[in-house]
Amino acid sequence: MARLVLVKLVRAVATLLLVVTLVFVLLRTAGDPLLTLLPPDTDPGVVEVYRERWGLDRPLAVQYLLYLESVVRGDLGRSFRDGRDALEVVLERVPKTLELGGAALVLAILLGIPAGIVAALRRGTFIDRGLMILSVLGYSLPTFFMGVLLILLFSLTLRWLPSSGTGTFLHLIMPTLTLGTWIAASLSRFTRAAVLDVLEQPYMRTSRAKGLTRLGQIMRHALPNAAIPVVTLLGFMTGHLIAGAVVIETVFAWPGVGRLTVISVAARELAIVQAIVLLVAVSMVTANLAVDLLYGWLDPRTRNSPA
Amino acid sequence: MSSPSTHRPLVEASSVSCRFPIGPARPFGPKRFVHAVDNVDLEIRAGETLGLVGESGSGKSTLGRLLVGALPVSAGAIRFIGEDVTHPTPARWYALRRDMQLVQQNPAAALDPRMTVADQLVEVLDIHAIGARRARHDAAAAMLWRVGLGSDIMRRYPHELSGGQQQRVAIARALLVQPRFIVCDEPVSALDLSVQAQVLNLLQDLQSELGLTYLFVSHDLGVIRYLSHRIAVLYLGRVVEIGARHEVLARPLHPYTRALLASVPIPDPARPAPAPQILGEAPDPASPPSGCRFHTRCPLATDICRRFAPPLTSPTAGTHLVACHHAVAERSIRGAA
Numbered sequence: 001m002a003r004l005v006l007v008k009l010v011r012a013v014a015t016l017l018l019v020v021t022l023v024f025v026l027l028r029t030a031g032d033p034l035l036t037l038l039p040p041d042t043d044p045g046v047v048e049v050y051r052e053r054w055g056l057d058r059p060l061a062v063q064y065l066l067y068l069e070s071v072v073r074g075d076l077g078r079s080f081r082d083g084r085d086a087l088e089v090v091l092e093r094v095p096k097t098l099e100l101g102g103a104a105l106v107l108a109i110l111l112g113i114p115a116g117i118v119a120a121l122r123r124g125t126f127i128d129r130g131l132m133i134l135s136v137l138g139y140s141l142p143t144f145f146m147g148v149l150l151i152l153l154f155s156l157t158l159r160w161l162p163s164s165g166t167g168t169f170l171h172l173i174m175p176t177l178t179l180g181t182w183i184a185a186s187l188s189r190f191t192r193a194a195v196l197d198v199l200e201q202p203y204m205r206t207s208r209a210k211g212l213t214r215l216g217q218i219m220r221h222a223l224p225n226a227a228i229p230v231v232t233l234l235g236f237m238t239g240h241l242i243a244g245a246v247v248i249e250t251v252f253a254w255p256g257v258g259r260l261t262v263i264s265v266a267a268r269e270l271a272i273v274q275a276i277v278l279l280v281a282v283s284m285v286t287a288n289l290a291v292d293l294l295y296g297w298l299d300p301r302t303r304n305s306p307a
Numbered sequence: 308m309s310s311p312s313t314h315r316p317l318v319e320a321s322s323v324s325c326r327f328p329i330g331p332a333r334p335f336g337p338k339r340f341v342h343a344v345d346n347v348d349l350e351i352r353a354g355e356t357l358g359l360v361g362e363s364g365s366g367k368s369t370l371g372r373l374l375v376g377a378l379p380v381s382a383g384a385i386r387f388i389g390e391d392v393t394h395p396t397p398a399r400w401y402a403l404r405r406d407m408q409l410v411q412q413n414p415a416a417a418l419d420p421r422m423t424v425a426d427q428l429v430e431v432l433d434i435h436a437i438g439a440r441r442a443r444h445d446a447a448a449a450m451l452w453r454v455g456l457g458s459d460i461m462r463r464y465p466h467e468l469s470g471g472q473q474q475r476v477a478i479a480r481a482l483l484v485q486p487r488f489i490v491c492d493e494p495v496s497a498l499d500l501s502v503q504a505q506v507l508n509l510l511q512d513l514q515s516e517l518g519l520t521y522l523f524v525s526h527d528l529g530v531i532r533y534l535s536h537r538i539a540v541l542y543l544g545r546v547v548e549i550g551a552r553h554e555v556l557a558r559p560l561h562p563y564t565r566a567l568l569a570s571v572p573i574p575d576p577a578r579p580a581p582a583p584q585i586l587g588e589a590p591d592p593a594s595p596p597s598g599c600r601f602h603t604r605c606p607l608a609t610d611i612c613r614r615f616a617p618p619l620t621s622p623t624a625g626t627h628l629v630a631c632h633h634a635v636a637e638r639s640i641r642g643a644a
Contacts, residue, residue: 203420220430221419301464
C-alpha cells in the first residue's frame with residue numbers, strides 16, 4: 001500500500017511539472033513578454049534594461065530553471081494593473097468559489113444520488129422515466145439560461161432573493177441552485193447506471209440466497225459496490241470546482257475564481273491567468289490522487305494491482 | 308406419479324411455469340413473454356442428485372432458481388417436504404433460506420468483491436443468528452476447512468483467490484446454514500478441467516457426509532453423468548425426458564436426448580466426428596414452435612408432432628418418462644432395422 005501511494009505521488013508531481021512546463025512554453029511562444037508588457041512607445045534602451053533585470057536575456061534553459069524556482073517559491077508574477085502578487089489575487093478568490101462549489105456539490109449529492117438510486121431500483125416505471133426526464137432537462141438547460149430564469153422569478157417578480165453579489169445566505173441560494181441542479185442531473189444518471197450494473201451481478205443473487213431482505217441487499221451489497229464509480233466521478237467534480245463556475249459566477253456576479261478568469265483574460269493579466277491555470281492543475285491532480293487512494297479503500301480489487 | 312411412493316419427495320414442482328416480459332416485436336405491439344420454464348413437473352428425492360441438462364436457453368438455470376425461491380413462479384406450485392412454498396410469506400421465505408441454497412456458475416462474480424471471505428461467511432450466520440456472535444468466525448473457518456480451505460484465506464478478498472478456491476468459498480457459504488437442498492447451477496463450468504474434478508468430488512463427498520440433495524444444472528453431459536442419480540433433459544422450458552442415469556444414458560428415448568448424447572465428443576481421433584443429429588438452431592424461446600417444441604429440429608417429426616404437445620409418460624410403465632409421440636414407435640423401428 002505504501003509503495004502504491006508513493007508511485008501515485010511521484011506520478012502526481014510529474015503531472016504538475018508537465019503542466020508548469022507547458023505554461024512556460026506557451027507564455028514564451030506567445031511573443032516577447034516585454035513587448036506585451038511595456039507601452040509600445042518605450043525607448044529601446046529602457047526595453048533592454050528591463051530585459052536584463054527580468055533575466056530575459058539569459059539562455060532559455062536558464063530562464064526555465066529560474067521560472068521553475070520561482071514557481072516552487074510560490075512566486076507566479078505580479079498583476080500588471082496594481083502590482084499585487086498574482087497568486088495572492090487568485091487565492092483570495094478561492095474561498096468564495098469553494099463556498100458556491102461546496103454548497104452546489106452538497107445539493108447535487110443530496111438530489112442526484114438518491115434520485116439515481118430510486119430510478120435504478122424502480123427501473124422502467126413511471127418514477128424512473130420521470131426522474132430521467134428531469135435529469136435530461138437539468139443537464140441540457142444551459143446554466144446561463146437557468147440562472148437568468150431564476151433571477152427573473154425570484155428577484156424581479158417575487159423580489160425574494162438578491163439577483164447578484166455575495167455576503168448573505170440569501171445570495172448563495174440561486175447560484176447554488178443553478179450549479180447544484182446541473183451537477184445533480186449528470187450525477188443521477190451516473191448513479192442510476194452504476195446501481196443497475198451492480199443489481200445484475202451474481203453476488204446480488206447470492207445475497208438474496210443468504211436470506212437478506214431487499215433493503216438489506218441494497219444497503220450491504222448494492223450501494224457499496226455502486227459507490228465505486230460514483231465516488232470517482234465526485235472526486236473529479238470536486239477537483240473541477242476550484243476553477244469556478246465561469247458562467248454562473250458571471251451571471252450572478254459572484255466574486256470567485258471563475259469570474260476572475262473572465263476579467264483577467266479580458267485584461268490580458270497573464271500572471272493571474274497563469275496562476276489560475278496552475279491552481280486548477282494542482283487541484284485536479286490532487287483530486288485525482290485522492291480518488292486513486294479512495295479507490296484502493298473502496299475497491300479491494302485495485303489494491304494490489306500493479307497499475 | 309403412478310403409485311403413491313412411500314417416501315415423499317423433498318422438492319416437488321407441479322406444472323411450474325416462469326415467464327419473463329420482453330419488449331414487443333414492433334413498437335406499441337402486444338406485450339410478449341418468454342416462457343423460460345413451461346409447465347414443468349419434477350420430483351427431487353431426498354439424498355439424490357438430479358442432473359438437469361439442456362442447451363443454453365433451455366431454462367435450466369431458471370428452473371433451478373425457481374426451486375430455491377430465487378425467482379417468482381408465474382404459475383404452478385412448488386412443494387418442499389409437502390409444504391407449498393410457491394409464494395411463501397416473507398418470514399417463511401427467510402426461514403426457508405436455511406433449507407435450500409444456491410451455488411452459482413461464476414464464483415468470482417457470485418462473491419461480493421468488496422468483502423473479505425470471513426465477512427461474507429459471517430454475514431450468513433449473522434442473518435440467521437446462527438451460533439453465538441463470537442463463535443461465528445470460528446464456525447466460518449470450520450466450514451472452510453470442511454470444503455478443503457485453510458483459515459488463512461479468511462482475510463482475503465475474492466479476487467485474491469483462484470477459481471477453485473472461490474467456488475469452494477461459495478459452497479462453504481451455501482453450507483453454513485446447513486441446508487437440505489442445494490441447487491448447483493453450472494458450478495464447475497467456469498473452472499479449469501483439473502479443478503472441475505476436485506470440486507465435483509467435494510460436492511459428492513459433502514452429499515454423502517451431510518445427506519444433501521442436489522439439483523445439478525449443467526450443459527455438460529460428462530459432468531451430469533459423473534454426478535447424477537437421475538437425469539432430466541430440458542428443451543425450451545419443458546422436460547422432454549427424465550429417468551435414472553443408466554436408463555437415460557444407455558437407452559435415451561427422446562430424439563433430443565439421443566442427439567445430445569451423440570454430440571458428446573469422443574477423444575479418439577480414429578473415430579469420425581459424430582454427424583450432427585439436430586437440425587439448425589434452437590428456436591426463439593419468445594415464439595416457441597407449436598405442438599412438440601422439438602419438431603422443427605427433429606428427424607422423426609410428423610404431423611402429430613406439429614399439432615399436439617406430447618405428454619411426459621412412460622412407454623415402459625416404469626420411472627423412465629419421455630415426452631415424445633414417437634418414443635415407442637421409434638423403438639420398434641430400431642428393433643426392425
